[in-house]
Amino acid sequence: MSAHSDSAAPSPVRLADYRPTDYLIDTVDLDFRLDATATRVVSRLRLRPNPAGRAGAPLVLDGGDLKPLRASLDNLPLDLAAVATPHRLTIANPPQRPFTLEVETELDPSSNTQLEGLYRSNGTFCTQCEAEGFRRITYYLDRPDVMAVFTTRVEAAKDEAPILLSNGNPVETGSSGPGRHYAIWHDPHPKPCYLFALVGGDLGWIEEEFTTGSGRKVKLAIYVEKGKEHRAHYAMESLIHAMRWDEFVYGREYDLDVFNIVAVSDFTMGAMENKGLNIFNDKYILAIAETATDADYAHIESVVAHEYFHNWTGNRITCRDWFQLCLKEGLTVYRDQEFSGDQRSRAVQRITDVRALRAAQFPEDAGPLAHNVRPDTYREINNFYTATVYEKGAEIIRMLRALIGHDAYHAGMALYFERFDGKAATIEDFLSCFAESSGRDLGDFAQWYAQAGTPRVKVSGAYDSEAKTYQLSLSQHIPPTPGQAEKKPLPMPIRIGLIGRDGGEIPLVQDHAQNWREEKFGVFELAGPERTIVFKNVPTPPVASVNRRFSAAVILEQQLSEDDLLLLMAHDSDPFNKWQAAQSFATRLMIRSTAAIRAGEMPAFSEKFALALADALEHYETDPAFAAQMAALPTENDLARDIGTDVDPEAIFLARKALRDGVGQLLSHRLLALYDKLQSDAPYSPDAASAGRRALRNACLDLYAAGNHADGSEIALAQFQHATNMTDKMGALSVLSRLPTPTREKALEFFYRAHCDEPLIIDKWFSLQATIPEPDTLARVKRLTKVHAFNIATPNRVYALIGAFANANPLCFNDLSGDGYQFVADLALQADGVNPQVAARLLSAFRSWRNLEARRGELAEQALRKVLDASKLSPDLRDIAQRALG
Ligand code: PHE
Ligand code: ZN
Numbered sequence: 042m043s044a045h046s047d048s049a050a051p052s053p054v055r056l057a058d059y060r061p062t063d064y065l066i067d068t069v070d071l072d073f074r075l076d077a078t079a080t081r082v083v084s085r086l087r088l089r090p091n092p093a094g095r096a097g098a099p100l101v102l103d104g105g106d107l108k109p110l111r112a113s114l115d116n117l118p119l120d121l122a123a124v125a126t127p128h129r130l131t132i133a134n135p136p137q138r139p140f141t142l143e144v145e146t147e148l149d150p151s152s153n154t155q156l157e158g159l160y161r162s163n164g165t166f167c168t169q170c171e172a173e174g175f176r177r178i179t180y181y182l183d184r185p186d187v188m189a190v191f192t193t194r195v196e197a198a199k200d201e202a203p204i205l206l207s208n209g210n211p212v213e214t215g216s217s218g219p220g221r222h223y224a225i226w227h228d229p230h231p232k233p234c235y236l237f238a239l240v241g242g243d244l245g246w247i248e249e250e251f252t253t254g255s256g257r258k259v260k261l262a263i264y265v266e267k268g269k270e271h272r273a274h275y276a277m278e279s280l281i282h283a284m285r286w287d288e289f290v291y292g293r294e295y296d297l298d299v300f301n302i303v304a305v306s307d308f309t310m311g312a313m314e315n316k317g318l319n320i321f322n323d324k325y326i327l328a329i330a331e332t333a334t335d336a337d338y339a340h341i342e343s344v345v346a347h348e349y350f351h352n353w354t355g356n357r358i359t360c361r362d363w364f365q366l367c368l369k370e371g372l373t374v375y376r377d378q379e380f381s382g383d384q385r386s387r388a389v390q391r392i393t394d395v396r397a398l399r400a401a402q403f404p405e406d407a408g409p410l411a412h413n414v415r416p417d418t419y420r421e422i423n424n425f426y427t428a429t430v431y432e433k434g435a436e437i438i439r440m441l442r443a444l445i446g447h448d449a450y451h452a453g454m455a456l457y458f459e460r461f462d463g464k465a466a467t468i469e470d471f472l473s474c475f476a477e478s479s480g481r482d483l484g485d486f487a488q489w490y491a492q493a494g495t496p497r498v499k500v501s502g503a504y505d506s507e508a509k510t511y512q513l514s515l516s517q518h519i520p521p522t523p524g525q526a527e528k529k530p531l532p533m534p535i536r537i538g539l540i541g542r543d544g545g546e547i548p549l550v551q552d553h554a555q556n557w558r559e560e561k562f563g564v565f566e567l568a569g570p571e572r573t574i575v576f577k578n579v580p581t582p583p584v585a586s587v588n589r590r591f592s593a594a595v596i597l598e599q600q601l602s603e604d605d606l607l608l609l610m611a612h613d614s615d616p617f618n619k620w621q622a623a624q625s626f627a628t629r630l631m632i633r634s635t636a637a638i639r640a641g642e643m644p645a646f647s648e649k650f651a652l653a654l655a656d657a658l659e660h661y662e663t664d665p666a667f668a669a670q671m672a673a674l675p676t677e678n679d680l681a682r683d684i685g686t687d688v689d690p691e692a693i694f695l696a697r698k699a700l701r702d703g704v705g706q707l708l709s710h711r712l713l714a715l716y717d718k719l720q721s722d723a724p725y726s727p728d729a730a731s732a733g734r735r736a737l738r739n740a741c742l743d744l745y746a747a748g749n750h751a752d753g754s755e756i757a758l759a760q761f762q763h764a765t766n767m768t769d770k771m772g773a774l775s776v777l778s779r780l781p782t783p784t785r786e787k788a789l790e791f792f793y794r795a796h797c798d799e800p801l802i803i804d805k806w807f808s809l810q811a812t813i814p815e816p817d818t819l820a821r822v823k824r825l826t827k828v829h830a831f832n833i834a835t836p837n838r839v840y841a842l843i844g845a846f847a848n849a850n851p852l853c854f855n856d857l858s859g860d861g862y863q864f865v866a867d868l869a870l871q872a873d874g875v876n877p878q879v880a881a882r883l884l885s886a887f888r889s890w891r892n893l894e895a896r897r898g899e900l901a902e903q904a905l906r907k908v909l910d911a912s913k914l915s916p917d918l919r920d921i922a923q924r925a926l927g
Contacts, residue, residue: 063094105177162307165242175234202241238315283346314351335732371434388616401428436594443534445479453478516571544612634696644699666733672740705748739772804841847886859900877915
């Protein structure tokens with residue numbers, strides 16, 4: 042978080058050490074005079090002793106690299122030198138009654154490249170305070186359990202910043218001297234300072250009026266760079282859908298007169314839920330057909346909803362301390378996933394979410410950076426905004442709901458809102474509501490928050506042809522993770538179906554059903570280490586479809602034959618498991634090929650599999666987006682994860698290529714016919730059905746080209762030249778980028794010239810090139826860091842180029858020379874001097890280094906050691922490097 046000032050690593054913070062503050066803050070009055078290099082901030086805090094704190098204790102406020110100008114207590118000036126350092130303000134003997142502390146600080150937003158606190162993005166003043174950025178604005182009790190009512194006055198030059206925004210409702214505007222003006226904002230809802238926000242700039246906007254269920258009129262506005270207003274309409278629509286959805290599904294209304302969103306181009310994360318004033322990375326707001334892909338649209342819909350949903354799960358009810366981060370994040374991700382599922386195809390949404398969980402969270406959970414969903418210690422909180430806290434946190438809510446059922450889930454949520462509104466809560470508080478609504482002890486379930494590692498569930502079945510019974514045995518095992526050798530079994534919902542040889546569903550009948558939910562919904566609870574279920578009236582040997590909808594966030598170990606998998610691919614009524622069967626078949630083939638290639642033998646292929654895949658694609662009508670998911674074979678990273686140890690990324694690459702090439706050749710005609718059939722002249726619309734058709738069509742082209750380079754390249758070029766939307770353009774360019782022809786370089790060049798003024802499009806161009814699986818890609822990426830469009834201070838550029846190379850090009854990142862590792866480590870060090878959070882995120886690309894085969898493992902370790910040996914390191918980067926080396 043803070044720059045390289047302190048040499049000693051900060052000591053770890055522990056959940057067990059939590060105690061309330063000794064003082065409370067009731068109100069905060071802030072007065073900002075914005076200036077590019079010398080902004081003045083006056084803060085007046087109304088404080089009082091906390092009855093739950095220690096009487097007479099000193100008052101210690103946090104500061105982050107602050108320059109204090111003056112301070113007073115109840116209007117009596119304090120001796121600055123005696124009370125303040127850049128990192129702390131201490132009052133040794135504060136009054137034991139309410140008192141007022143006033144402090145003035147001076148900030149230089151122009152030189153703030155960390156993008157935490159007050160900074161400038163393209164000339165716009167903006168703030169980012171989560172987790173501990175507010176202390177870089179003024180001295181404060183910078184922790185989420187200190188909740189206060191904020192009033193903010195912002196003053197600036199009228200021509201530089203005609204727009205002045207902060208949290209809450211607008212109160213007053215006026216002029217303040219020649220060429221200057223001000224605005225006053227008041228937020229009546231007490232909040233922690235991490236939700237504070239301020240924006241000042243010369244921005245364009247669009248607005249709408251929204252009427253809540255109970256009749257409150259809310260003015261919605263989205264502010265963007267001038268001239269890009271027309272690109273904000275999809276975000277606005279998404280916001281309105283999200284507001285309606287939260288009323289309809291959770292009974293939650295919005296609670297202020299205005300809701301403002303501001304899009305900025307320099308932002309470390311996706312977006313931020315500041316009360317009444319969300320600030321977004323502009324890539325999650327701006328979209329028109331010519332600039333954004335269907336995937337961009339889907340992300341916009343979900344991030345806009347996510348930040349809006351935080352208004353209740355995060356803002357009205359916030360976290361007691363940062364260990365409880367999943368209280369707001371896991372729950373809000375679960376809510377946004379369900380929202381997107383309702384807007385689009387539920388099955389595809391689930392598949393997309395599970396793909397993301399497996400790609401980002403499973404490797405984290407299986408490596409040296411593994412941590413509990415609720416960690417019990419941290420050195421740098423910024424490094425805990427992880428896939429584990431967010432995505433696994435969401436899976437826990439989903440499993441809770443599957444275990445207690447819809448009604449108890451919603452009754453529990455209603456209790457939670459009622460009981461903890463306006464408070465800072467814990468996971469125990471949250472779970473207590475569901476224990477009450479379901480009448481169930483959730484003590485064992487709470488272990489999901491306290492144990493790292495992905496559970497493995499073994500499944501085996503036995504059919505008794507005399508008794509016509511089928512016995513299904515489940516057992517669970519959680520491998521040890523750093524610092525946690527012993528694991529307890531976790532209660533988990535396993536959704537099960539039985540499929541007959543004719544493809545039909547067999548009803549689930551037990552002798553002694555344990556609860557009605559099992560028979561009605563097929564959701565079985567595995568609570569202890571193992572469980573055996575006996576189904577009766579099973580006429581023929583069935584195939585068990587287990588963990589339907591991915592009901593439990595586990596790794597399933599089930600020995601299915603190739604025929605079983607083909608049956609599930611063709612007939613499973615659960616689309617998730619239908620997709621999973623195809624993935625499992627392909628995975629099995631490619632893992633076999635990986636071993637063969639390492640042994641100098643031929644890769645494996647299965648015509649049956651390819652033909653079954655073609656059948657699935659051709660049955661696309663009900664859900665083309667689902668068919669497109671079927672066509673997307675497991676990634677190299679998926680395979681590396683499944684292989685687990687002694688990973689050879691080059692063999693994996695070749696194995697995957699062999700299967701794709703084989704499928705593309707065998708299915709040439711069918712893929713091409715489907716590609717032609719899916720052609721559409723309708724004007725672009727980002728809706729799920731149209732997006733699904735485009736996704737499937739592009740997937741056909743991609744597979745076709747894998748098996749037919751010359752012809753594939755021609756078709757892709759034609760699509761590239763005639764595309765009227767970015768989805769089809771990128772689909773074509775992506776195919777071209779994988780075929781080493783002169784056409785590729787020309788197309789890349791053409792694309793660059795067409796879009797060089799659009800940083801968000803250039804990001805796509807960066808990522809595409811960074812992921813070319815060819816030996817000279819590293820040289821290409823190095824060249825690209827020198828082009829004008831690349832800027833190490835802009836997080837989106839770094840993620841698009843370096844992040845894509847490190848995370849989505851396993852062949853080149855893991856090159857046997859070690860150059861890929863060195864390059865990424867060097868860039869992380871370089872980024873560290875500018876934005877430590879970006880640097881730390883880059884370095885986490887090394888999280889699976891221990892799974893690599895010996896030589897690569899050594900080289901990766903050397904690169905990590907080199908980072909640790911650097912003379913200046915931020916706490917963020919040091920923490921990741923140290924934990925990665927373990
Ligand atoms: N709280 C933000 C979100 O949910 C993420 C974020 C964290 C943004 C820290 C900025 C800084 O989505
Ligand atoms: Zn969030």
